[in-house]
Structures are given as C-alpha cells and as structure tokens.
Amino acid sequence: MIESLLVANRGEIARRIIRTARRLGIRAIAVHSEADAGLPFVTEADEAVCVGPANPAQSYRNVEAILAAAKSTGAQAIHPGYGFLSENADFARTVEASGLIWVGPGADAITAMGDKINARNLMAAAGVPVAxxxxxxxxxxxxxxxxxxxxxxxxxxxxxxxxxxxxxxxxxxxxxxxxxxxxxxxxxxxxxxxxxxxxxxYFPRVRHVEVQILGLADGRVVALGERECSVQRRNQKLVEESPSPAVSPELRERILAAAVRAGEAVGYRNAGTVECLLVPRQRDASGDGPASEEFYFLEMNTRLQVEHPVTELVYGVDLVEEQLRVAAGLAPTFDPDALAPRGHAIELRINAEDPKRFLPGPGVIKTWVEPTGEGVRVDSGYVEGNTVTPFYDSLMAKLIVNGATRAEAIERAKAAVAAFELAGPKNNLPFFAELLENEEFLSGDYDTAIVTRMR
Missing domain, CATH: 3.30.1490.20 (ATP-grasp fold, A domain)
Known part of the structure; x- marks a missing residue:
C-alpha cells in the first residue's frame, strides 16, 4: 500500500480523502491556498503546505507548486480529488514522469474522454448507445x-x-x-x-443517471450500480440517490453492461463515472412499469465524483480506499463477482447559496451543528468559525442518508435537514426541506426540470 499521499484539492473532498488515508495508516499531506489555511482539511492532515494565494490558478491549479510540495514532503502519491486538476491529462503525465503514483485513470483515458465528440465516437464504436x-x-x-x-x-x-x-x-x-x-x-x-x-x-424531458465504474489493477472493469442525478439547477446536481427509482431490473442490466464496455474501450483503471440520459416513455394504462427505458451515453467523468458516498453506502465499500488499492496494484477489498446493493441512499449538496435563486452567498459560519443518528453521514469541509470565501465552489457539505428502502431514506433525510443547524452564509437547506415534501420527488417519477417546476 501507498505510504504517503498528497491530496491536491481542498474542502470536503480533501478532508474525505485524508480520513481514509489516515484510517489506512497512510501519511496524509494537504496543500492549501492562503485563503484556506484555517479549514479542517489543513489541520487534520499530518502535514500541510501552502501553495499560493486564493486564486486557484496560483494555488490549486499551480502544477509546479503542487509538485514542489510533493517533493519537499516526500509524498509517494498524489490524489487529485474532483475539479481543479483531476481531469488534466498533462498533470497526470507530469505526476508519473516525476516518479510519483497518480491515484486516478491513466492520462490516455483522460484525454480520450475529455473531448465530448471523441468520447461519443469511441462509445458508439464500443456499442454504447449515443444520442x-x-x-x-x-x-x-x-x-x-x-x-x-x-x-x-x-x-x-x-x-x-x-x-x-x-x-x-x-x-x-x-x-x-x-x-x-x-x-x-x-x-x-x-x-x-x-x-x-x-x-x-435535445430531449425536452430526460433523467440524468450515471454508473460508478472501477477499473481494477488486474485489468477488469466492474460497475457498482447507478445513481439518479436529475435534481439539478443550471445543469448542476443538487441531489443524488442510489438506486435510481426510474431504472427497472432489465434496464439496470443493460446500462451497467454498457458502462463496463465504455470503461473497457479505453482500458480504464481506477474510479470513474459513465453519465447517461434516460428518455422517459409513458407508463402503461395500469400506471405500472418504469417511466424510462431508453438511455444514451452523455460523458465519462475520469475521476471520483462528488456523489460517490451514495454508492459507498449502498455497496458497503470505501471508494477512496479502492482507488488507492488500484493505484498501488492491489486487489479490491470486495469480490468483483459478488457485488450486490443493499438499501437506498440519498445525498443532498449543502451549498452556500440562497434557496430560491441559488445565487452564491458566502460568509462567516456563525453556527454549524451537523445532524447525527442512524443512517446519517455528513461529509463537510467546514466547521463553526470558518469563512466560506467567494473564491471557490459554494459546496460546504454533503448530507448523506441511507435506509432499507427509499421511503425510509427520505424520512431520515427530512429529519436530518431539520436538525442541521447552519447560520452565517446563505444556504439551501430550506430548498431541501421543500423538495423532500414535493409529491413529484416522492413519487420517484421526476426529471431534470423538477427544480424549475418548483420555482
């Protein structure tokens, strides 16, 4: 296993990666901007290096500064998280050329999937449906x-x-x-x-469903179920759940097989996500049956996704640990031939934005009390007293719940939203309280325009 890991990211995902690294006995190294010096991911790391001012181009996207930090701290590997340099093929190549381990897919796969037209053509050739x-x-x-x-x-x-x-x-x-x-x-x-x-x-009414894949060290590609990501504002996700309430067993078999073919087509290694559009059809006269049956490849995200925790809870795996094992050439902790989902999980992205127009509202966090209880998990990037600055994404935390059924998960989500005490920056908790009472969402028969209809 890797012995020391530099996390080339910030906020909740850096904190999340550091948590797994430390559980595995790996020395965790954080890099941070001047603006983030007081955030939890910096203080919780075994070592931290400031790599520049608040501007991401001068810090979190500063390749030279990040590699210098890796060298000065003796890091053995680099995990890029999501965003910033995570899907930068040149960075991946530079990391490996520097003698470090890159915790992610190979640069060639990143390049192949980074251009939407090239990706579409590759997928079509591999027998994956494209629009x-x-x-x-x-x-x-x-x-x-x-x-x-x-x-x-x-x-x-x-x-x-x-x-x-x-x-x-x-x-x-x-x-x-x-x-x-x-x-x-x-x-x-x-x-x-x-x-x-x-x-x-363009399909006026669609659902956004994605498949978590993992390219193993032995060359196999496995699929760890699908996630429903149709609750969006400005084409950006707010809520994710697994399994999708729109996916029938027959469709699940087809979409997971297609996602595996997509990964195999580019020799994929490590964690990635195959995103698809589901085109709804009318329910039959009895009202039974799924509302979506046809799907089309949208894109592949060659990195760990923000919403990976719902897959972790449903499949009982730590995807960051699996990433590290693949990067180290080790077998997974699970049996790839015996993957089976259990229960239902929902993730809510707690952003520093107003709950009506979803415009950013940074500020000092005056109150921050996370909900607890059975089936409740919070992956946060902040604590009380921290400042949410305007320099980065507005995501403050992810509230994830799971239960034996979708109904149980929704009830736990309602309770957790009500118990989350947050004051200072604007936040979208009131929106989630509204969504979790929305009949369309509760029915499971919703699409990517649900937020627009609510507003």
Whole structure:
C-alpha cells in the first residue's frame, strides 16, 4: 500500500480523502491556498503546505507548486480529488514522469474522454448507445445549421471540451441555433481554450443517471450500480440517490453492461463515472412499469465524483480506499463477482447559496451543528468559525442518508435537514426541506426540470 499521499484539492473532498488515508495508516499531506489555511482539511492532515494565494490558478491549479510540495514532503502519491486538476491529462503525465503514483485513470483515458465528440465516437464504436449528433465538430455556423437540420430540432449545442454542466445551450429552431452557437463557442474558447462545438439531439424531458465504474489493477472493469442525478439547477446536481427509482431490473442490466464496455474501450483503471440520459416513455394504462427505458451515453467523468458516498453506502465499500488499492496494484477489498446493493441512499449538496435563486452567498459560519443518528453521514469541509470565501465552489457539505428502502431514506433525510443547524452564509437547506415534501420527488417519477417546476 501507498505510504504517503498528497491530496491536491481542498474542502470536503480533501478532508474525505485524508480520513481514509489516515484510517489506512497512510501519511496524509494537504496543500492549501492562503485563503484556506484555517479549514479542517489543513489541520487534520499530518502535514500541510501552502501553495499560493486564493486564486486557484496560483494555488490549486499551480502544477509546479503542487509538485514542489510533493517533493519537499516526500509524498509517494498524489490524489487529485474532483475539479481543479483531476481531469488534466498533462498533470497526470507530469505526476508519473516525476516518479510519483497518480491515484486516478491513466492520462490516455483522460484525454480520450475529455473531448465530448471523441468520447461519443469511441462509445458508439464500443456499442454504447449515443444520442443522434455530430461525429465531428461543427466547424462554423453554416455547418451547425446543416447538422441541426439533419438531426432535427430541438438540439443541444455543447462545448466539446466542456464539463460540469457548463458550455451548453438549447436551440429550438435555426434562429435560436445561430444565437446559441456563437454564445457557446465564445464561452468555450474563453473557459476551456477550445471553441469546438458539438450538435446533439435535445430531449425536452430526460433523467440524468450515471454508473460508478472501477477499473481494477488486474485489468477488469466492474460497475457498482447507478445513481439518479436529475435534481439539478443550471445543469448542476443538487441531489443524488442510489438506486435510481426510474431504472427497472432489465434496464439496470443493460446500462451497467454498457458502462463496463465504455470503461473497457479505453482500458480504464481506477474510479470513474459513465453519465447517461434516460428518455422517459409513458407508463402503461395500469400506471405500472418504469417511466424510462431508453438511455444514451452523455460523458465519462475520469475521476471520483462528488456523489460517490451514495454508492459507498449502498455497496458497503470505501471508494477512496479502492482507488488507492488500484493505484498501488492491489486487489479490491470486495469480490468483483459478488457485488450486490443493499438499501437506498440519498445525498443532498449543502451549498452556500440562497434557496430560491441559488445565487452564491458566502460568509462567516456563525453556527454549524451537523445532524447525527442512524443512517446519517455528513461529509463537510467546514466547521463553526470558518469563512466560506467567494473564491471557490459554494459546496460546504454533503448530507448523506441511507435506509432499507427509499421511503425510509427520505424520512431520515427530512429529519436530518431539520436538525442541521447552519447560520452565517446563505444556504439551501430550506430548498431541501421543500423538495423532500414535493409529491413529484416522492413519487420517484421526476426529471431534470423538477427544480424549475418548483420555482
């Protein structure tokens, strides 16, 4: 097993990784910006190094500073968490070229999946369903217009290098396409340094379901169930649950098999997520049967996901430990041929944002009391007295609950939301209290527009 680990991230995910590392007897090393010096992940690490000012480009994305910290502390491996440099293939290559262990998929897999058009084409070749769309970037507006006419409106205009719900627009006709194409291309050039644009069929009513995969050290790829991620604002997730209430046993078998094929197609190692769109169909006359049966590949996230805890609770594994074992060339702690889910888990992302418009509301945390009890877990990045700054993502904590059934998990979530005492920054706990009483959510028959309908 790895003996010393540098965590190239911050907040709750850094704290989460450090917790597992220390449980395994691994020396945990944190890197932090000047703005984060007082956060728990810094004080809980065995060693911590400041790598720059608040600006992420000068700290958490500062490759030279992070590698210098690894060298000065004698780190053996680097775990990138999610965001920042986690899906940067050049960083992965540089880490390994420096003689360090990279806790993540290989750089070639990151590169292959980092471009949405290339990823779509690879998946189609591997027999993974993809939505109708372009196989090459739409070189200019005229090409986009022709492609959209062939695909059929409405269409989604996507930045090929985008991710995290950014760099997308919907066009219902040619006039809208002309506006959205220029907008998305300009955004993509500014944010990702790549203005390549993909045109794809847009489904007005869809569910967002993803599969957790793990590429093992022996070359096998296994799937650890699916997660429902359809509660979103601005195409970014707020709630995740596992298993998905929309997925029938027959569909689950198909979607998990497709996710494994996706991983095998790129020789995937370590943790990753295959994201899919589920297109709902009408229920039969009796009202029975699942509302979704067809699925299409959306993208692959070549890293650990924010929502990995729901999979951990349903499958009884520590995905960070499994990541470390794969990176060290060790077998998993579980039997890959005997994976079986138990119960139901739900995650709520507690953000420093107002619960109506979801606009950021950073500030000093005056009160922070986490809920406890059976089936309740909180992965937090802050404690009372800390300051949520405007420099980073608004995520403060993840409230995760599990129960024997979805109904039991929802009841525990309601109680936990009510018991979570948080004052200072704006927060979205009131939204979750509302959601957990919403009939559409309670029924399990909801889609990605549920938050819009609630507002």
């Amino acid at each position: 109708p769309g372009t196989t090459d970037p739409a070189a200019d507006l005229d090409a986009a217009v022709v492609a959209a006419a062939e695909i059929g409106y409405p269409v989604m205009v996507k930045a090929a290098a985008g991710g995290g719900g950014m760099g997308m627009g919907v066009a219902t006709d040619e006039a809208a396409l002309r506006t959205e194409y220029d907008k998305v291309r300009s955004f993509a050039e500014r944010m990702f340094g790549d203005g390549s644009v993909l045109i794809e069929r």
